[in-house]
Amino acid sequence: MEQHKIIEAMRELAGAANVVDAADDMAPHLIDWRKRHSGTAACVVFPRGVEQVSKVLAYCNANAIKVFPQGGNTSVCGGSVPDGNGNSILLNLGKMNRILEINANDNSMTVEAGCILADLQQAALEADRMFPLTLGAEGSCQIGGNIATNAGGTNVVRFGNTRDLVLGLQAVLPDGKVWNGLRTLRKNNSGYDLKNLFIGSEGTLGVVTAASLKLFPKPRALATAVLGFVTVDQAVQVGLTLQSAFPGELVGLELISKSEFEISLRHAAKARNPFQQTPEWMVLVELAASTGTSEALTERLTIALEQPLETGAIVDAVIASSEQQRAELWNIRHSVTEANGREGMGLTHDIAVPTYRIPDFVRQAGAALAEHYPQAVPVIVGHMGDGNLHYIAMFTHEFWAQVPDKMRMQSELSHLLYDIAAAMGGTFSAEHGIGSLHVEEMSLYKDAQELAMMRQMKDLLDPNDTMNPGRVLPPVSDA
Amino acid sequence: MEQHKIIEAMRELAGAANVVDAADDMAPHLIDWRKRHSGTAACVVFPRGVEQVSKVLAYCNANAIKVFPQGGNTSVCGGSVPDGNGNSILLNLGKMNRILEINANDNSMTVEAGCILADLQQAALEADRMFPLTLGAEGSCQIGGNIATNAGGTNVVRFGNTRDLVLGLQAVLPDGKVWNGLRTLRKNNSGYDLKNLFIGSEGTLGVVTAASLKLFPKPRALATAVLGFVTVDQAVQVGLTLQSAFPGELVGLELISKSEFEISLRHAAKARNPFQQTPEWMVLVELAASTGTSEALTERLTIALEQPLETGAIVDAVIASSEQQRAELWNIRHSVTEANGREGMGLTHDIAVPTYRIPDFVRQAGAALAEHYPQAVPVIVGHMGDGNLHYIAMFTHEFWAQVPDKMRMQSELSHLLYDIAAAMGGTFSAEHGIGSLHVEEMSLYKDAQELAMMRQMKDLLDPNDTMNPGRVLPPVSDA
Structure with missing residues (x-):
């Protein structure tokens, strides 16, 4: 037309x-x-x-x-x-941005798809609750997009991905039929689970128009620290120990390489190095609780850190003693995306492997880069507790400008890293999704039977290929 | 043939x-x-x-x-x-009962479908981990059945339903094709979520043959108490307060009516009433933590109970001071199914409503029974934290023997209660599933568009209606 x-x-x-x-x-x-x-x-x-x-x-x-x-x-x-x-x-769903209901007694809120994530976080706080989804784009991303892409972020280690926060959905199918699956029940075993098919399908099966979301008690106490390590093995080992010690309280466990830490300090406004000497690896850890005081929680974290500090597994630790110091530590973490953009041309990879395989991945990926792309600096930041690393091959702008076939180099470099993750049972897209960028990788890395089933679902719900064509699924000839 | x-x-x-x-x-x-x-x-x-x-x-x-x-x-x-x-x-999957891998560092285990739930709980403990799914039938139910029915139980308030514990699945489709989706990643946004379609589909879309499951840190400390209330409103109010206070530690929050408590005491072996005078309503509460001692955790629970005890919201409380006393309290709860069977003919309803609506449901259901079935004693036990009540209309065997059309009475009584739940945004099947028993209710209570989508999924994956025919979905003419 x-x-x-x-x-x-x-x-x-x-x-x-x-x-x-x-x-x-x-x-x-x-x-x-x-x-x-x-x-x-x-x-x-x-x-x-x-x-x-x-x-x-x-x-x-x-x-x-x-x-x-x-x-x-x-x-x-x-x-x-x-x-x-x-x-x-x-x-664009941005004008469907009403909070339809917020119910603290029910620990739920029902909202239209165009609500901005930060607005929902704020609305929850005002109802003395917390909506735990938190990520870099929260000031502008919309909950409908978060649901369509099953967004992750820094709280996943405790509260799960967006998928785990959705109680019910309203969606419009490609033919215009409306499925009203808005409900706030915690248990409902009456038939097939349809909502999870839409969550993470990136708008290729229909349009999410509203959702019922889980709320949680507001944290009353926080304990935050950044820990320094000589090796990534020690960082992961201590991280796993903290996960075992504080399954109910551990809400953040972020791994940061020295290279990333220094980039963030270099470019972020008001960033201040909390360490006398920057360690090779850092872990930002945060505990939250809904009873007791931040002092008491910090004391419990401090006690848990005593042994790894004594053995030297942790070489340095900065424990936040005020809300301001806590904000400063998180500021270094939250500034990485913008700082990386200023630093150079970073080829980002959103991989996941089982958490305990992170050291293997870092070693193998580092060796592969050193061999094939010696100009690249490995810059690593990630959600360690979920096994999710943003592994960035950082080039100078000067070098990148001279690369003759940028697309080809990017693809070859990425596949080198994705092959390493795949061999560990990992994935080439942990939380960022597929979009149009990773359709090729779907053909390369996904199981053929799984791809065939996805194609069946797409053909069933969107036989005319109306919705978001060319995204997520490889073209039929490739599948 | x-x-x-x-x-x-x-x-x-x-x-x-x-x-x-x-x-x-x-x-x-x-x-x-x-x-x-x-x-x-x-x-x-x-x-x-x-x-x-x-x-x-x-x-x-x-x-x-x-x-x-x-x-x-x-x-x-x-x-x-x-x-x-x-x-x-x-x-019967019972001879496919091998644990394929158990990996404490990965907090995961991969098992065949025929493994008995209690064996998996034990294997996890031996690996210094916990598999949190726990329910009455755990000594004989199999994990494949738990997955096929998205089983619930008493730990859902903290760890979710079976759905939330599954990381990956292997399933055989009706045509014999094998989907190998076994993986242990916490994050993987590469394409549609297929596993949740099989979880809870009760074997109508294929056969689950193996699964990768989440493990959690083993609890090191427990605090258990049974609280007495005059009204169900107070029981729910205190329950919600405890959920807000201990989101990371609250692993059990069970509501028990006086009628149910007395039936359990009457029939259960070694049951002993912990109260001088049995209150009208009781809540069994349990906290668990992976650091600290049971004494310290019990102290935290005791402090949280002080205010509702002072105001009289709680009229009596028994706090377990030993593992033996804890086992005794749980024994009363775990004995209800068998005790109810001995007591009389109980018509059980596995409803869920938003937790804060439980008092309304109890009142309206009680009034409806009193009006239409005055011979029935309301017997109530349930997973309060999930809004899930097992609401039992208990008749004497003598009365039941004389009911002329038992099927009709059962159906009419049930629909009276399901109507009340439905009007509160609730469900007629919270954790028990549909099987062949509740197919009629699917036609009556489910949204037509949702039923149509389920039918589409069934026709897509099982066009010959080979798998578990007559279960879950209403016949085509009804849909």
């Missing part, structure tokens, strides 16, 4: 005020925030409710118009911008 | 030693443990490995032979015995 006809139809279905087609107004929605992926569309549609989403999808599905759903446009995998076809629509 | 031909084929595919067709040998597998559901089959097949399961399913699927999978045969919904057709096979 021609673009002007698509725009007319969308104005009819969603209201003229909710359809944007001027190039300037569309521009920020057509390119991702890292400026690595871009596309075009006939228009951007901002539906105001589930009925409008239903009408738009039914129309598009019947008229061979592709639909690209978008939340806060914070994907790092090219999952939130359209492709280059142009005769498609971008469906 | 005639029975003798089915038996011959199965001997060929699974080995003669693994096929049982003598009536006496088959008998225990053809009736459930409560003697309420029974069926017939050409033979019982005990496969020894995934390849045999694959061959058996492929053959049955191609030859219109229905397959009824069975674990420990502990279903309370008629989900574990075949129907009355007879020209079918019962596929």
Whole structure:
């Protein structure tokens, strides 16, 4: 269908005020925030409710118009911008951003897909509860996108991925049918689990329009420390020991390499090195509890650290003694993405392996880089408790500018690392998802039977390939 | 196909030693443990490995032979015995009972479907870890059945349902294809979530043959108490307060009515009333921690109970001061199923509502029973922290013997209670599943769009209706 006809139809279905087609107004929605992926569309549609989403999808599905759903446009995998076809629509959920219910007694809230994550965190706090999902993009990402991509972040070690925080879903299927699965029950064994099929399917099976989410008691006490290590083996060993000691309290366990720590200190505003001498490896650890005081919790953490400090497994430790010091420690961690961008050209890999295999991965990956890409500096930061490393091969901008075939080098370097993770039962995409960036890896690394089943699900729920085409699943010929 | 031909084929595919067709040998597998559901089959097949399961399913699927999978045969919904057709096979997984790997460093174990739950709990303890799934049938139920039914139990308040404990699955599809999704990663956002479709699908989409499961640190400290209340409102209010205070430590929060408590004391071996005067409502609470001592944890629990004891919200409390006393308190709780069976004819309802609605449910259900079934005594025990009540309408055997149309009365009484739960956003099956018993309720209480999607999934993965026919999904004409 021609673009002007698509725009007319969308104005009819969603209201003229909710359809944007001027190039300037569309521009920020057509390119991702890292400026690595871009596309075009006939228009951007901002539906105001589930009925409008239903009408738009039914129309598009019947008229061979592709639909690209978008939340806060914070994907790092090219999952939130359209492709280059142009005769498609971008469906932005940002104006469906109401909190429908927040119920502290039920430890739940029911919200529309376009709510910004930080707003939900704040709303939970105001109800004397906590919504534990927390990640770098929380100020702009939307809960619908978090659900579509099963977002992770720094609290997963205690509260799980987004999948584990969703009690119920409302979704619109590609043909416009609405599934109202909003409910807050903790137990419901009446039939197949449908919600988990939508969670993490990245908008390829339908559009999540609302969700019921778990809330948790607000933490009353926090204990935060950054620990220094000579070897990554010691870092992981102490990390596993802390996980065993504090299964209910350990809410953060982040691994940071010296290279990453120094990059963050170099570029982050107000960053201050808490160490006299920066260790080779650092672990940022945080405990939280809903009874007792931060002093008492910090005392318990300090006692647990005594033995590894005595044996020398930990070479240095900085325990936060105030909220300000705690914020400073986390600031170093939270600043890495921006700092890495300023440092050079970092090729990021979002791998996961079983936690205890992290030292093996780091050694093998380091050796592979040293052999094949000696110009790369390994920069490592990650959610150690989940076995999830962001493993970055950092090049100088000067070197990168001179690489003749950047795409090819990036692909070859990545596959070198993904092969190492795969051999350990690991994955090439732990929390960032597939988007358009990792479709090739789906063909290379996923089990053929699993891919075939995914394709069956896609063909069943979206036989016209209306929803987010070209994302997640390899083209049929590859599968 | 005639029975003798089915038996011959199965001997060929699974080995003669693994096929049982003598009536006496088959008998225990053809009736459930409560003697309420029974069926017939050409033979019982005990496969020894995934390849045999694959061959058996492929053959049955191609030859219109229905397959009824069975674990420990502990279903309370008629989900574990075949129907009355007879020209079918019962596929018992009990001889696939190897622990394939147990890895304390990875906090995981990978096991075959036929492992008995209690054996897995024990194996975890021996590896200095805990597998938290715990329920009445743990001495005979199998993990494959737990996964197929998404089993619950008393630890759900802290560790979730079986669904939350599964990291990876191996399953055989109805056509014999094997999906090997065994993996232990905590994060893996590479494509659709397939495992949750099989978990809780009660063997209607395929056969779970192995699973990778989460392990947790072994608790080092326990604090257990039983609290007495005058009203169920106070019981729930104090329960919610404890959930807010101890989100990481609260591992049990069981509600017991006076009627249930007295039945258990009357029939359970060695049961002793810990109260001078039995309160109207009781809550069994347990905290667990992996650092510190039981004495310190009990002290923390005691402090948390001070205020509700002072205000009179709690009228009596017994805090376990030894492992023996703790076992005695749990013994009263664990004895209820058997005790109820001795007491009379109990019509059990496995409902869930949002936890804070429990008092409303209890009041409305009690009033409905009093009006329509004045002979029934409400007997209530349940997993309060999950909003899950086993609400039992208890009749004397004498009364029940004289009910003319037992099926009709049971159905009408149940729907009276299910209607009340449904109006509160609740469910008629919280943790027991559907089996053959609750298929009618699926038509009555489930959203039509959700049922249609379930039917689509079933038709996609099992187009010949080979697997566990007649279970979970209503017949096509009803849907």
